[in-house]
Amino acid sequence: ETAVFQTPNYHVTQVGNEVSFNCKQTLGHDTMYWYKQDSKKLLKIMFSYNNKQLIVNETVPRRFSPQSSDKAHLNLRIKSVEPEDSAVYLCASSYRASQNTLYFGAGTRLSVL
Amino acid sequence: GDSVTQTEGPVTLSEGTSLTVNCSYETKQYPTLFWYVQYPGEGPQLLFKVPKANEKGSSRGFEATYNKEATSFHLQKASVQESDSAVYYCALSESSGSWQLIFGSGTQLTVMP
Numbered sequence: 001e002t003a004v005f006q007t008p009n010y011h012v013t014q015v016g017n018e019v020s021f022n023c024k025q026t027l028g029h030d031t032m033y034w035y036k037q038d039s040k041k042l043l044k045i046m047f048s049y050n051n052k053q054l055i056v057n058e059t060v061p062r063r064f065s066p067q068s069s070d071k072a073h074l075n076l077r078i079k080s081v082e083p084e085d086s087a088v089y090l091c092a093s094s095y096r097a098s099q100n101t102l103y104f105g106a107g108t109r110l111s112v113l
Numbered sequence: 114g115d116s117v118t119q120t121e122g123p124v125t126l127s128e129g130t131s132l133t134v135n136c137s138y139e140t141k142q143y144p145t146l147f148w149y150v151q152y153p154g155e156g157p158q159l160l161f162k163v164p165k166a167n168e169k170g171s172s173r174g175f176e177a178t179y180n181k182e183a184t185s186f187h188l189q190k191a192s193v194q195e196s197d198s199a200v201y202y203c204a205l206s207e208s209s210g211s212w213q214l215i216f217g218s219g220t221q222l223t224v225m226p
Contacts, residue, residue: 004156041200041219043157048213090156100145100206100214104156 003027004105006091012111013081020067021076021108023091029103030096032074034066037088037107049074050097078110086112115140119203119217126193127225134188134220136177136203144205146170146179146186147214151200160201195224 004025013019025032031050035043047066048055054066063082067075078085088109092102119136126132138144145164149157161170166181175190186203203217 041151041221043202043216043219045213092156100147101159101162102149102157102214104158106154106156 004091004093004103006089006105006108008108009106010109010111012113014113015082016080019078019081019110021089021091021110023074023076023105025072025091025093025103025105027093027095027103028072029093030071031094032068032071033092033094033102034074034076035090035092035104037090039087043090046076047074048097081110081112083112086110115142115144115205115207115215117203117205117215117217119201120220122200122219122221123223124220125223125225128195129192132188132190132193132197132222134201134203134222136186136188136217138184138186138203138205140205140207142207144207146177147202147204147206148175148177148186148188149202149204149216151202151219153199157200157202193222193224195226198222198224 007022033048034046046060049068063079065077088107090107091105116139120134147162148160150160151157161172163170163179169178177186177188200219200221202219206214
């Protein structure tokens, strides 16, 4: 049963454009995450958002920014996309930051031409 | 820092054969260990987790034993099915309360009928 919803499923854009991805969880969890999955299936944490506290992976380029209106929503904006941003972006949630079982959405596949 | 190393893929097996995906970890803490599975078109989902050393986790015919002495958590299944075709991730989370889940690189499994 899906409880972490991501939109869109796919997005194709050109270098330099801005894109936004949406994520909503209906589990009542306190913590949400964005992961990047590359073509080799490597999973890399990008952001964690817990009770309005943002934890950033320091390797994430500044053109990426998370946006949260409440604990059930965590969006991702990319200003001026680059070819290396082509990947699957996975949203996840957990009951709280110290509770480490993650529930993932199906992902948004981004292709940058 | 913490790390997880697992069998490099891709792995291709025939239905009915046995599976072992090796997983080794490095950490100075006392981690909880996880196996996640990602089916095509979906996000990763928890297969099972084991919080204590020397205990075994299992689900859907898969099992793994938390071996603290060998720092290993190998995934096994006696007889794979075509529906087991997926990417398998080994992961760890420190018990000290760190929010971060450390994933291995993933192992792509394809089971041929």
